[in-house]
Amino acid sequence: MNTAYEKIINDLAPKKFSWRGKIWVAFLVAVVLVGLYSYVQQIRYGLVITGMRDYALWGIYISNFVFFVAVSLVGSLITAILRLSDVHWSTPLTRIAEIIAVAAIIMAGIAIILDMGRPDRVINLFLHGRLQSPIIWDVVVISTYLVLSVLFLYYPLLPDFTILSKYFDNNTRLNKWYRVLSLNWTGNEKQTKIYSRSIKVLSVLIIPVAFAIHTVTAWLFETTYRPGWDSTNFGPYFVAGAFVAGSSAVIVVMYILRKMYKLENYITDHHFDLMGKILVMLSLLYLYFNINEYLMPIYKSTEEEATHLRSLFTGEYAWLFWVVIIGGLVIPVIIMVFRGGRKPFPLFIVSLTVMVCAWWKRYLIVIPTLSHPFLPIQGVPESWHHYKPTWMEWSITFATLAMAMLIITFLVRFLPIVPIQETAEERGLIEGHQTQHS
Amino acid sequence: MEKEKNSNQKSRRNFVEQGLKFGLLTAASGALLAKVFGRSENPESAETVELMSTDGTLMQVPASAVSHTHESKSAYNPREGFPNRKFVMVVDLAKCRNAKKCQSSCNKNHYITGENAWIKIYKMQDSEKSAPYWQPTLCQHCDEPACVKVCPVDATFKRRDGIVLIDNNRCIGCRFCMAACPYSVRVFNWSDPWQGEAVEQAEYSPDYAGVPSQKGTVDKCDFCPHMIDKGELPHCVSACPNDVFSFGDMYEDTVTNGSGQSFKLSKLLKDRAGYRLMESLGTEPSVYYLPPSDRIVDFEEGLKNYTEFQSVDKPQEP
Numbered sequence: 001m002n003t004a005y006e007k008i009i010n011d012l013a014p015k016k017f018s019w020r021g022k023i024w025v026a027f028l029v030a031v032v033l034v035g036l037y038s039y040v041q042q043i044r045y046g047l048v049i050t051g052m053r054d055y056a057l058w059g060i061y062i063s064n065f066v067f068f069v070a071v072s073l074v075g076s077l078i079t080a081i082l083r084l085s086d087v088h089w090s091t092p093l094t095r096i097a098e099i100i101a102v103a104a105i106i107m108a109g110i111a112i113i114l115d116m117g118r119p120d121r122v123i124n125l126f127l128h129g130r131l132q133s134p135i136i137w138d139v140v141v142i143s144t145y146l147v148l149s150v151l152f153l154y155y156p157l158l159p160d161f162t163i164l165s166k167y168f169d170n171n172t173r174l175n176k177w178y179r180v181l182s183l184n185w186t187g188n189e190k191q192t193k194i195y196s197r198s199i200k201v202l203s204v205l206i207i208p209v210a211f212a213i214h215t216v217t218a219w220l221f222e223t224t225y226r227p228g229w230d231s232t233n234f235g236p237y238f239v240a241g242a243f244v245a246g247s248s249a250v251i252v253v254m255y256i257l258r259k260m261y262k263l264e265n266y267i268t269d270h271h272f273d274l275m276g277k278i279l280v281m282l283s284l285l286y287l288y289f290n291i292n293e294y295l296m297p298i299y300k301s302t303e304e305e306a307t308h309l310r311s312l313f314t315g316e317y318a319w320l321f322w323v324v325i326i327g328g329l330v331i332p333v334i335i336m337v338f339r340g341g342r343k344p345f346p347l348f349i350v351s352l353t354v355m356v357c358a359w360w361k362r363y364l365i366v367i368p369t370l371s372h373p374f375l376p377i378q379g380v381p382e383s384w385h386h387y388k389p390t391w392m393e394w395s396i397t398f399a400t401l402a403m404a405m406l407i408i409t410f411l412v413r414f415l416p417i418v419p420i421q422e423t424a425e426e427r428g429l430i431e432g433h434q435t436q437h438s
Numbered sequence: 439m440e441k442e443k444n445s446n447q448k449s450r451r452n453f454v455e456q457g458l459k460f461g462l463l464t465a466a467s468g469a470l471l472a473k474v475f476g477r478s479e480n481p482e483s484a485e486t487v488e489l490m491s492t493d494g495t496l497m498q499v500p501a502s503a504v505s506h507t508h509e510s511k512s513a514y515n516p517r518e519g520f521p522n523r524k525f526v527m528v529v530d531l532a533k534c535r536n537a538k539k540c541q542s543s544c545n546k547n548h549y550i551t552g553e554n555a556w557i558k559i560y561k562m563q564d565s566e567k568s569a570p571y572w573q574p575t576l577c578q579h580c581d582e583p584a585c586v587k588v589c590p591v592d593a594t595f596k597r598r599d600g601i602v603l604i605d606n607n608r609c610i611g612c613r614f615c616m617a618a619c620p621y622s623v624r625v626f627n628w629s630d631p632w633q634g635e636a637v638e639q640a641e642y643s644p645d646y647a648g649v650p651s652q653k654g655t656v657d658k659c660d661f662c663p664h665m666i667d668k669g670e671l672p673h674c675v676s677a678c679p680n681d682v683f684s685f686g687d688m689y690e691d692t693v694t695n696g697s698g699q700s701f702k703l704s705k706l707l708k709d710r711a712g713y714r715l716m717e718s719l720g721t722e723p724s725v726y727y728l729p730p731s732d733r734i735v736d737f738e739e740g741l742k743n744y745t746e747f748q749s750v751d752k753p754q755e756p
Contacts, residue, residue, distance in 0.1 A: 045629055046628055046653045047611075047626070047630040052628070058617065116654075117613070117627070117653070117655060118655060119610075120611065121591075121609075124593075124608055124610050128592050128593075128608060130590060134588060134614075141619075146463060189478065190639075224584070224618045370617070374562060375575065376560060379562065379749030382747050429563040
């Protein structure tokens with residue numbers, strides 16, 4: 001054992017929460033509890049506690065669900081696509097990406113149940129499921145993706161768990177847990193062979209499933225006739241947008257973790273530089289799909305499409321629309337094109353903006369379309385003509401976001417944020433897959 | 439569960455048998471609607487009954503044969519629907535003056551306590567220079583229903599008699615059907631409907647929507663199978679003072695209005711240039727509209743009844 005290797009283990013082994021960490025957890029728990037209170041009210045009184053009504057029949061629960069599905073796609077991008085292309089610089093980011101993916105896909109599943117009028121009948125999806133319904137497709141692909149993501153987080157952890165169980169040999173509880181979780185990983189030839197093959201198979205499998213989860217989510221809208229959703233562009237448009245949302249989330253999380261855990265030696269400025277470049281490329285791709293999505297319908301301006309698009313370009317959603325497009329895509333691209341814009345702090349701020357705008361972008365996809373049905377809105381109270389989320393609806397939505405961050409926080413507490421074994425290998429401190437006998 | 443399945447199978451078999459009888463009868467005697475809706479007297483002593491066939495000729499049919507139709511009712515299953523029927527409605531826009539009796543009757547008989555009626559009379563104007571008109575709009579009972587297509591749990595379903603219904607005991611409240619419906623006819627129970635004890639305790643069946651309604655599930659016009667079953671017209675049809683609505687069976691090519699007058703459906707649609715809403719979407723609705731030409735009253739007369747923001751009267755305690 002050399003000292004450099006021990007230093008890596010020392011640096012990367014999970015650490016107890018600092019006082020700041022404890023406050024952070026307490027804050028998140030408080031947000032979740034407020035949301036829980038609102039949800040109990042929702043169960044009691046029905047969805048009447050939300051701002052949704054017969055015309056605005058879906059609201060921020062659904063746009064928030066779409067956001068979670070979008071963010072979860074990043075796991076496949078950073079880990080699978082880059083891994084298969086034999087890109088090694090992303091190794092320290094793979095775990096962060098997978099943790100985000102797992103947290104987001106769990107919350108996507110919960111977010112969709114929050115929107116249901118009868119969550120007590122969720123079992124009907126299995127008892128009476130119709131394969132013809134896009135919702136069943138979503139149930140199938142999202143649960144598949146959840147399993148694959150958990151495995152994809154777990155498998156690469158096996159060597160690290162063995163390392164950690166040794167590292168925590170004075171702490172019997174942690175020692176035992178890590179040993180159990182490591183599935184008796186010793187790094188022998190047979191294990192290594194299965195290990196690398198499984199990860200390769202998972203990397204290949206997870207890519208089509210990742211594309212499927214967001215394409216199917218796009219189809220939830222695209223299978224209707226409504227202007228604004230009736231677009232053949234929707235699948236790829238959603239997938240491209242998902243990569244933008246997910247990569248910005250990774251940048252935000254990696255900046256915070258690097259700062260909190262002083263990981264400057266592992267997550268370097270160079271990583272930020274490269275992630276910035278990736279985000280530029282993805283944002284440009286997403287802009288391209290946006291142009292396709294908006295320019296062609298407004299060029300033709302059929303009556304229904306024009307009504308919808310006018311509400312986005314110059315009407316009641318114009319303010320939000322242009323902030324999201326210009327502030328959330330165009331300006332970030334311009335900033336990140338410059339080297340200075342890809343330095344950790346500026347990139348963190350830019351990514352945070354991109355991520356918040358990505359959330360609102362889903363709002364703009366879901367809500368405006370519903371206020372322009374084919375037949376005019378008549379015979380309902382005036383307040384039903386416009387959608388305005390209630391505070392309870394917001395508190396439930398914030399609770400889901402807080403839950404996602406809570407999952408990330410707890411995974412970070414007990415898992416090495418940066419893969420120990422792979423980092424040591426890449427630095428040539430140990431031989432490939434020979435943890436035990438170096 | 440098992441028992442239910444058995445009885446379902448049995449009743450399905452009954453259906454096939456009854457259906458065959460029914461079909462033969464239809465082929466032989468033509469329009470049964472005259473019997474069911476036409477309020478024709480059934481001469482108890484006479485051996486034959488006069489019926490009108492699909493091509494409009496009158497013919498004598500043995501009374502004993504007609505009585506078979508009543509037996510088939512016992513085999514009626516709300517998910518399957520009436521065998522060998524295809525219900526249609528014709529809405530004559532030339533006669534509508536926004537009296538809203540259809541709406542209030544529907545609201546009352548389906549115990550609607552929400553704020554969005556299942557039948558709404560839209561103030562329509564197709565283009566700036568054309569005349570405005572009143573358009574009563576209810577569930578179109580499409581033959582290619584977008585709502586049924588997307589339902590994840592088979593809670594909303596299409597019956598063989600053309601009626602689209604909702605099983606409120608199964609609906610999970612995802613509202614995908616509402617998003618899919620281009621006619622905006624579906625209504626959600628955002629809160630507890632509070633319909634009163636009598637309705638809430640009533641035994642639920644999908645073919646009488648609203649009895650009772652359930653929080654967190656979707657409701658809509660059901661074409662009143664509970665009235666058809668009794669041999670009566672849907673509530674809106676009989677409530678209309680202007681005979682705007684006619685209801686009937688496409689296989690018999692006959693529709694009957696609230697005053698009991700029957701029309702040959704194909705002739706009516708041809709003569710009056712009948713059309714369906716948003717034909718281009720391919721939803722194949724079962725509701726036909728007759729254009730608002732040669733109107734019996736001015737459009738303006740309906741304006742006094744028009745309330746943009748209300749379609750259901752606030753519930754009053756009896």
